[in-house]
Every structure is written in structure tokens, then in C-alpha cells.
Amino acid sequence: MADVLHEDRNGCALHGAIKALSAVEALVPVLHASSGCSIGARYGENTLAGSLSNAAGWLETSSTNLQEKHVVFGGTSRLREQLKNTVKVVKGELYTVVTGCVPEVVGDDVPAMVKESREQRYPTIGIMAPGFKGNGWFGYAAAVRQVLEQLPTLGQEPRQEKTDLVNLFGIAPGLDPFWEGDLEEVAGALESIGLSVNRLFGAGERPAAWQGAHHATLNVVLSPWGLEAAEFLKSRDGIPFLDFGFLPVGSRDLGGLVSRVAKELGLPEDASAAFAKAQDARQRYNLRKAAPALLSGKFQRRTAVVAGSSAAVGIARFLSGTLGQIVTTLVVTDNPLDEVRAAIVNQVREASEGIEIDVHFADSAAQVRQFLSEAKPELVLGSALERSWTSAHGAALVEVAGPLREELVLEQRLAGTTGALQLVSRIARSLHSAGLPVVSGIRPEDASRSVERAKEPSAVAAGVA
Amino acid sequence: MSLTRQKLSPLREKRIGAVSAWSGSLDAFVREAATGEIEQRIRTYAQDTPNDVEYALELLRTLDVAIVVHGPAGCAAGLQRSVGGRLPWLVTNLNERDSIMGSDVKLRKAIQEAHKAYGAKAIAVVTTPVVAINNDDVDSVTEELKDELSIPVVAVYVDGFRSKVGSSGLDAVIHALVKHLLPVRRRGEGAHVNLLSVSENRSDVDHLRGLLTEIGIESVLFPRFADVQDAAQVVAAKLSVAIDPDAADYAGKVLEGNYGIPFLRTPAPVGVQATAKWLGILGKELGLESKVDALVGRESLRLSKLVQGASVSGSKVFLNLPASQVFAFRALAKELGLEVVGIKTPWIAAHHAALAVEAVQETPELPILAGDGQPFEEVNLLGRIRPDLYITSGAPAIHVLRLGIPVLDLSDLPLLGFAGMEQVVRGIERTLSNTALSRFLAEGADEPYDPSWLKKSVHWYIKQEVK
Numbered sequence: 001m002a003d004v005l006h007e008d009r010n011g012c013a014l015h016g017a018i019k020a021l022s023a024v025e026a027l028v029p030v031l032h033a034s035s036g037c038s039i040g041a042r043y044g045e046n047t048l049a050g051s052l053s054n055a056a057g058w059l060e061t062s063s064t065n066l067q068e069k070h071v072v073f074g075g076t077s078r079l080r081e082q083l084k085n086t087v088k089v090v091k092g093e094l095y096t097v098v099t100g101c102v103p104e105v106v107g108d109d110v111p112a113m114v115k116e117s118r119e120q121r122y123p124t125i126g127i128m129a130p131g132f133k134g135n136g137w138f139g140y141a142a143a144v145r146q147v148l149e150q151l152p153t154l155g156q157e158p159r160q161e162k163t164d165l166v167n168l169f170g171i172a173p174g175l176d177p178f179w180e181g182d183l184e185e186v187a188g189a190l191e192s193i194g195l196s197v198n199r200l201f202g203a204g205e206r207p208a209a210w211q212g213a214h215h216a217t218l219n220v221v222l223s224p225w226g227l228e229a230a231e232f233l234k235s236r237d238g239i240p241f242l243d244f245g246f247l248p249v250g251s252r253d254l255g256g257l258v259s260r261v262a263k264e265l266g267l268p269e270d271a272s273a274a275f276a277k278a279q280d281a282r283q284r285y286n287l288r289k290a291a292p293a294l295l296s297g298k299f300q301r302r303t304a305v306v307a308g309s310s311a312a313v314g315i316a317r318f319l320s321g322t323l324g325q326i327v328t329t330l331v332v333t334d335n336p337l338d339e340v341r342a343a344i345v346n347q348v349r350e351a352s353e354g355i356e357i358d359v360h361f362a363d364s365a366a367q368v369r370q371f372l373s374e375a376k377p378e379l380v381l382g383s384a385l386e387r388s389w390t391s392a393h394g395a396a397l398v399e400v401a402g403p404l405r406e407e408l409v410l411e412q413r414l415a416g417t418t419g420a421l422q423l424v425s426r427i428a429r430s431l432h433s434a435g436l437p438v439v440s441g442i443r444p445e446d447a448s449r450s451v452e453r454a455k456e457p458s459a460v461a462a463g464v465a
Numbered sequence: 466m467s468l469t470r471q472k473l474s475p476l477r478e479k480r481i482g483a484v485s486a487w488s489g490s491l492d493a494f495v496r497e498a499a500t501g502e503i504e505q506r507i508r509t510y511a512q513d514t515p516n517d518v519e520y521a522l523e524l525l526r527t528l529d530v531a532i533v534v535h536g537p538a539g540c541a542a543g544l545q546r547s548v549g550g551r552l553p554w555l556v557t558n559l560n561e562r563d564s565i566m567g568s569d570v571k572l573r574k575a576i577q578e579a580h581k582a583y584g585a586k587a588i589a590v591v592t593t594p595v596v597a598i599n600n601d602d603v604d605s606v607t608e609e610l611k612d613e614l615s616i617p618v619v620a621v622y623v624d625g626f627r628s629k630v631g632s633s634g635l636d637a638v639i640h641a642l643v644k645h646l647l648p649v650r651r652r653g654e655g656a657h658v659n660l661l662s663v664s665e666n667r668s669d670v671d672h673l674r675g676l677l678t679e680i681g682i683e684s685v686l687f688p689r690f691a692d693v694q695d696a697a698q699v700v701a702a703k704l705s706v707a708i709d710p711d712a713a714d715y716a717g718k719v720l721e722g723n724y725g726i727p728f729l730r731t732p733a734p735v736g737v738q739a740t741a742k743w744l745g746i747l748g749k750e751l752g753l754e755s756k757v758d759a760l761v762g763r764e765s766l767r768l769s770k771l772v773q774g775a776s777v778s779g780s781k782v783f784l785n786l787p788a789s790q791v792f793a794f795r796a797l798a799k800e801l802g803l804e805v806v807g808i809k810t811p812w813i814a815a816h817h818a819a820l821a822v823e824a825v826q827e828t829p830e831l832p833i834l835a836g837d838g839q840p841f842e843e844v845n846l847l848g849r850i851r852p853d854l855y856i857t858s859g860a861p862a863i864h865v866l867r868l869g870i871p872v873l874d875l876s877d878l879p880l881l882g883f884a885g886m887e888q889v890v891r892g893i894e895r896t897l898s899n900t901a902l903s904r905f906l907a908e909g910a911d912e913p914y915d916p917s918w919l920k921k922s923v924h925w926y927i928k929q930e931v932k
Binding site: 003004005006007008009010011012013014015031034035036037038039040041043058059060061062063064065066067068070071081082085086088089090091101102105106130131132133134135136365366384385387388403405 | 508509510511512513514515516518519536537538539540541542543544545546548549553554555556557558559560561563564571574575578582594595598599624625626627629631838839840841860861863864912913914915917918926
């Protein structure tokens with residue numbers, strides 16, 4: 001679907017790779033590209049999604065800044081020079097060359113330079129991420145797989161299964177604006193049943209976590225973009241993976257995830273059941289507290305969700321399946337591969353209540369706006385790019401996907417009970433300030449899509465069953 | 466003679482000798498400049514820096530044109546800053562196959578979609594590294610669609626690798642606008658002037674425009690914040706005046722060369738003195754001296770009280786501003802009783818020595834650093850000179866806060882003219898009045914840089930270019 005894009009939100013493969021690598025502490029990306037290739041990615045983030053990396057600012061990416069002579073004569077020697085000096089200027093535990101479009105077209109011998117650096121005993125690997133290969137999500141997936149693939153070249157101890165260790169894959173730093181909080185939320189949940197978790201990204205996650213990733217007993221995949229790494233580790237190291245497929249937003253799905261992981265690992269069910277029950281109770285307690293606002297008659301709205309597949313599915317399941325919003329429309333914006341699209345539709349619909357949700361796939365803002373115009377939602381959970389539509393149509397907007405322009409995201413999250421409750425607060429605030437008219441009814445065309453459904457079993461019951 | 470006959474605009478390093486890698490004392494700079502040119506230098510360690518594509522897009526997003534970026538999707542990502550901007554943008558989203566086989570079909574489609582979806586009065590097409598390497602024939606597509614759609618289709622040729630000075634991309638936009646948006650011929654002469662803005666923020670532009678209105682001068686904006694419908698007005702102007710003499714130099718010269726519109730040489734209006742001079746030159750040219758005198762007299766009086774009352778005296782400041790503004794800013798700082806202890810500028814050229822005559826006499830050892838971005842050199846330098854305050858306009862300064870140095874960022878605040886002076890004084894006062902944040906951020910900060918780098922001289926990785 002590499003078609004013309006209106007107001008692209010996903011960037012290119014290089015952006016996904018550079019955002020991911022910048023989110024690992026003490027990993028030093030060395031950009032081999034023409035100048036500016038990481039800068040655009042940062043402008044997209046803006047200050048409101050937070051700065052990606054712990055220590056370095058966004059102008060501090062080591063880069064060969066290729067000039068015309070390198071385009072004509074090749075940039076290999078420039079890369080040698082930059083690598084040699086990067087290890088002297090920047091402290092790091094893993095130096096990672098990231099190759100952009102220009103050297104890929106020109107045909108620079110990057111592996112030779114990486115090998116040279118390694119021979120001088122600097123831990124160096126190289127990954128290819130030319131922007132024309134795919135969007136940012138594709139770049140995240142390719143970067144994670146390539147790093148895992150290359151780490152053994154630095155000398156890695158043989159796999160020794162740690163029966164309590166799991167890796168999380170599929171939450172893409174910078175592309176998922178809430179990535180850091182979401183990773184913490186999911187990791188915290190799994191840790192509560194006695195597992196240790198490699199988040200791989202964010203504060204405290206260093207190359208050592210990546211070096212140890214192949215000891216894991218299970219990989220947990222939280223979006224289609226985590227499959228590439230999980231499949232790679234399965235084929236190379238025989239590590240099984242659980243393809244959960246989406247972000248667990250709300251207590252039910254987080255409890256469900258913990259239960260499924262426990263089951264997969266053959267852990268006793270009581271701990272995961274207790275966790276799920278406690279999460280449900282906490283969410284119920286708080287939603288009861290919110291009841292006056294929820295029952296004001298102005299909360300239950302026709303809703304559309306516009307986001308990358310993982311967050312879009314997770315949010316829609318919570319909004320429709322627990323909160324009782326009238327979710328009519330989902331627009332999945334990260335352009336997932338054709339083969340996972342049917343699964344995405346199923347994941348949304350299996351947990352939705354009332355009206356069957358229309359699921360669209362579109363990464364061009366013009367198409368997104370067209371779908372919104374057809375659905376006429378009163379509430380949109382999407383990116384700042386949806387603001388032009390919501391403003392023109394008097395709908396409320398809650399920013400849940402990049403680019404963000406209203407939220408300064410620090411530890412906020414979408415995942416779990418914490419994320420769901422934060423989302424409820426934000427929806428209430430947004431609906432309040434949008435000043436929508438009193439609730440309009442369900443539109444006839446939506447009502448005709450109403451689904452008959454047996455009552456959803458609670459996550460606790462599902463986990464125990 | 467048409468200066469825009471060529472397809473590509475001249476690079477800043479060729480046209481005005483701009484150098485984006487230089488480090489040394491002010492005295493050494495002035496001495497080298499006396500030879501007539503500053504030699505080109507490169508970095509053997511570098512950090513990513515905005516390229517000409519980024520600069521071009523940043524300027525274009527302020528115009529009421531639809532932008533079509535011709536390249537892989539990432540090349541347009543900088544435009545995500547423009548959410549809610551004047552018009553939507555598109556990207557041709559080139560994939561691997563397109564990068565080999567060419568992509569004129571996609572370009573055509575994108576331009577047509579931009580026209581159809583947003584009713585743009587003009588469309589700017591911006592090229593990117595992949596398209597430049599493949600030498601795609603963009604011109605024939607844009608020329609054809611210009612006729613087909615009956616609107617200007619402006620091809621901006623930037624490539625990410627020809628220039629070492631990213632802001633050459635601003636000249637590329639000016640070149641393309643003059644070539645494809647402005648009428649070919651000047652018809653008649655109006656009473657208005659062109660206010661040439663290239664890099665300024667909206668509040669600065671509005672303020673200066675307001676000052677012009679107050680002394681009876683109508684102005685048209687070009688190229689920044691320009692409206693397509695004003696194109697004919699631009700070429701009918703009585704004269705052009707730059708806000709920043711460096712940034713707008715190419716625009717002024719091209720309008721002068723192509724249309725015979727006189728280009729007034731003025732200093733950047735930073736501080737009361739320079740603003741008075743800026744207005745004075747204009748006033749004299751247009752016979753409005755008495756109005757200028759009244760305005761300047763009133764504002765000088767008001768601002769001198771402000772300066773006298775300011776409680777910022779004695780602090781040491783580091784300035785990160787364009788070279789065309791930074792020496793005037795130094796004079797302003799001096800008036801406030803501040804000591805400028807270091808200067809950073811995105812690029813520098815021999816002609817800047819003329820702005821530093823007073824400064825070099827007073828502080829010959831003042832460290833000067835030229836580079837767009839490159840925080841690693843700043844961290845090294847700032848660690849040695851430990852200023853009390855770092856003043857910048859737009860360059861993200863996380864690395865400065867990390868050192869415990871408070872930062873005043875003027876990118877969204879007025880910096881120029883009388884209003885700018887007032888805001889700058891207040892901003893400095895405000896920033897220095899509570900420095901808790903930078904101190905907290907510095908406590909136990911983990912510097913990403915190797916200690917051995919911080920002991921080396923700042924210019925360690927800047928070398929003369931071997932051709």
C-alpha cells in the first residue's frame with residue numbers, strides 16, 4: 001500500500017529504527033545517512049511526547065552527515081572515521097550503525113566497517129533501515145530483529161533457559177506515544193505473578209537486557225510488529241511466543257494476558273486469578289466513583305478510534321466491552337501486513353458490545369477523514385491529525401496516537417487498569433470542554449449493525465476455565 | 466538579469482562563504498576573515514543536523530501552499546510540526562521499487578490530489594535525497610501540471626547532501642518561489658515595501674510590521690507567511706527591507722536583480738539601537754524621518770527605564786543565535802550589565818567580522834563556535850566557561866539544562882524590535898529569578914559524553930576540508 005500519503009503519521013523505517021534504538025540506555029546509534037535523517041523524526045515527536053532517550057537530547061545523534069562527494073565516491077571511509085570517533089566521544093555499551101537511504105542506494109560496505117570497529121574491541125553492530133523499505137512500524141520491527149540477530153557476533157553466552165524470564169515485543173518507542181508507561185504496566189503485571197520481564201526499552205533497560213533476551217522462556221507479543229522478533233527467536237533459539245496481538249487496555253484484558261501467560265508457562269492458576277480479580281475490583285471501584293460523570297447523560301457517545309493496530313484494538317475493546325461507549329468505527333493507521341488484518345478485525349469484534357464495529361485500514365489522513373465523515377462520531381480517540389475533522393464537526397478529541405499536540409506524556413499509559421482509568425478521565429475532560437449537545441440517539445444505519453451476543457465471561461472466569 | 470535562470474539555487478557556502486564548522490576566539494575569527502574568506506571546514510565526528518530539506522519545509526509550511534514532498538515518507542515527517550497549519554501536506558511515499566524505477570506517476574498523482582482535495586492556490590513540490598540521486602525528471606511533471614491545473618506548481622530542489630549549510634534550503638525555496646510563483650514582469654510600482662522575513666517567528670514579524678504601519682509604511686510579507694494572492698504585490702513593491710540581513714539576503718538580491726526592486730541594507734533589529742537604525746534607514750529612504758524619530762524617541766525612553774530597572778546585572782551569558790543577530794544581542798546584553806562569555810551560531814562567514822568590530826576590541830578571547838546543532842561541542846565549551854544563562858532561539862537545549870545552566874529559549878517569544886527588547890529583558894529576569902529546574906536536572910546527571918572528550922579542545926574534530 002505504498003500509495004501517496006496525506007499528512008503521514010508513521011514516518012519511515014529509519015525513524016522507527018532510530019526511535020527504538022534511542023530508547024535503549026547506553027546503546028549509541030550511529031546514523032549512516034545524509035544529514036537530517038533523524039531530525040524529522042524528532043520534529044514529529046515534538047516536545048509533547050517527551051524526549052525519547054534518557055540522557056541525550058534529540059540533536060545528539062551521532063551521524064555521518066553524508067555529503068555529495070560520498071554520494072559520488074561512496075561513504076564507507078566517512079563511516080570508518082565517524083565510528084572511530086564516536087567511541088571516543090560518546091560513552092556506550094553497544095554502538096549500532098543505522099543505515100539510511102543514501103548509503104543503501106550508493107552501496108556502501110557497512111558490514112566491513114562494523115567488523116573493523118569490532119576488531120578494535122568496540123561492541124559494534126550494524127542494521128539496515130533505509131526509509132524506502134517501509135514505515136516507522138516496519139522499521140521498529142526490522143531493527144529489533146536485526147539487533148537480536150547480530151548480538152551473537154559480539155560473543156554471547158549460549159542459551160540457558162531462565163524459566164521465569166519473558167521478553168515483551170511489539171510496543172514501538174516513539175511511535176506508540178505511551179510506550180514507556182505501557183511497557184511498565186504490562187511488565188508490572190507479569191512480575192506480580194513472579195516472572196522477570198525484559199521490557200528491552202526505557203529507563204534502566206540496557207544492552208545487557210538484549211544480550212540476555214535469548215535466555216527467555218517465553219516471548220509475549222503485543223502487536224503485529226512484535227511478530228518478526230518473536231518468530232526469529234523461535235526459529236533460532238526455540239523460544240515459544242504468545243501472540244496476544246494488542247495492547248491490554250483495562251483490567252479484563254490485562255488480567256486475561258496474565259492468565260494466558262501463566263497458562264502457557266504452566267504456572268499455578270491461583271496467582272494470576274487473584275491478580276485479575278484484584279484488577280477488576282480496582283477498576284470497578286473507580287468506575288463506580290466515576291458514575292456521576294458517566295451517568296451525566298453526556299458521556300456515552302458515538303465513538304471512533306484512530307490509532308496503530310495495537311492501541312486501536314486495545315482501546316476499542318475497553319471502550320466498547322467495558323465502558324459501554326457506542327464504538328462504531330475503528331481506523332487502523334499503522335498499515336499492518338495483509339495476513340494479520342483478519343485477526344485484528346476479530347480481536348476488535350470479539351470483545352465489542354452493542355453495535356458491530358466497522359474496521360478500516362488507512363494511513364493517509366485524507367482517507368481517515370473520509371471514514372470519520374461517514375461515521376460521524378461525537379468522540380474521536382486518535383492523533384492530533386484528527387483535530388481538523390473534530391473541530392470542523394464539533395466532536396471531542398482525545399489524543400491517544402502520534403503525533404500528539406496536547407498531551408505531555410511522561411509516565412501516563414493506556415495499558416491496564418491504570419491506563420484505562422486515565423483514559424476515562426481524559427474522555428470526560430474532553431467531552432466536557434467540547435460542550436457537545438445532549439446525546440443524540442443511535443443512528444439507524446448503526447442500529448442495523450447491532451449484534452446479538454452472549455454475555456462476555458469475565459476475565460477471571462476465562463483465566464480459570 | 467535573471468538570477469534565477471538556473472535550475473538549482475546557489476549554495477550558501479559558494480554564494481556568501483558560509484561555514485558551518487568553526488571554533489576559536491573572536492580575535493582569530495576576525496583575523497581569518499581579514500583574508501577575505503573563512504576556509505571551509507568539516508567535522509570528523511558529527512551529530513545529526515537539519516538538512517536543506519528540513520529548512521525548506523519549515524519555511525514552506527508558513528505559506529498558503531499545499532506541500533508535496535517527493536520522497537520516502539520519512540522525508541516529510543518534519544511537517545508533523547505543522548498539524549493545524551495553513552494547508553495539509555502530502556508525501557509521495559516512495560518505496561524501494563520507486564527508488565530504482567522512478568516515480569513521476571506518483572508525483573503527478575500527489576499534485577493532482579493536493580489540488581483536488583484542498584483547493585490550493587499553489588502547490589510546492591519538494592525533492593529529497595533519493596529523488597536527487599536518481600535524477601528523476603521533476604521539472605517536466607511540474608511544468609505539465611502547472612498548465613493542466615492552471616495554478617503555480619513550484620519545484621523546490623533540495624537534496625540533503627549538496628550543502629554543508631542546511632539553511633541553503635531557505636534560498637532554494639526563495640529561488641523556486643521567485644521562479645514559479647511571482648509574475649515574470651513587474652507592472653507598476655506601489656507605495657508599499659516588501660518586508661523580507663525568512664526565519665522569524667510570527668510575533669516578531671507582526672511587531673515589526675506594526676512599527677512600519679505606525680510610521681505610515683504598508684508592507685507585504687515575503688517569503689515567510691506570504692499569501693499566494695499577494696505575489697503580484699511583491700514584484701510591485703517600492704523597495705525590499707530584510708528583517709534578518711543574512712536570512713533574507715538571497716530574496717533581496719533576487720528581487721533586486723530580477724525586478725529592479727531596491728534592496729535596503731539594514732542591520733537586524735535587535736535591541737533599541739539596531740532597531741532605531743533599521744527604522745532610520747527605511748524612514749530616510751521613504752522621507753518619513755520625523756515619524757521615525759518620534760517613534761524611536763518614545764520607545765527609547767520607555768525601554769531605557771526598563772533597562773535601568775532590570776535586575777540582571779553581573780550575570781554571565783552564552784548566546785546561541787544567528788551570526789547576523791548575535792553581535793547586536795551582545796551589545797544589548799552589555800547595556801543590561803550582562804557579560805557575554807561565549808557565542809554559538811549555526812554558520813559564520815567573513816562578512817560577520819564587520820559586525821564584531823566593537824566586540825573584538827573589548828573581548829578578543831571570546832569563544833566563538835559555529836555549527837548547526839552539534840551539542841557535543843557546546844557541552845565541552847560550556848563546561849569550561851560555566852555561564853549563568855544560555856540564550857537560544859529554537860535550538861533544543863536539553864544538553865545545557867543537564868549541565869545545570871538555565872536556558873532562555875526565544876523561539877516562540879519576541880526577540881526583535883522594541884517589543885523583543887522588552888520581552889528579552891523580562892525573559893532574562895524571569896529565567897534567572899528561579900533556576901531550580903536546571904539545578905535539579907544537573908544533580909547526579911549522567912553525561913553521555915566520554916570524560917576524555919570533555920578534556921580535549923573544543924575544535925578537536927573540526928578539520929580543514931581536503932578537497
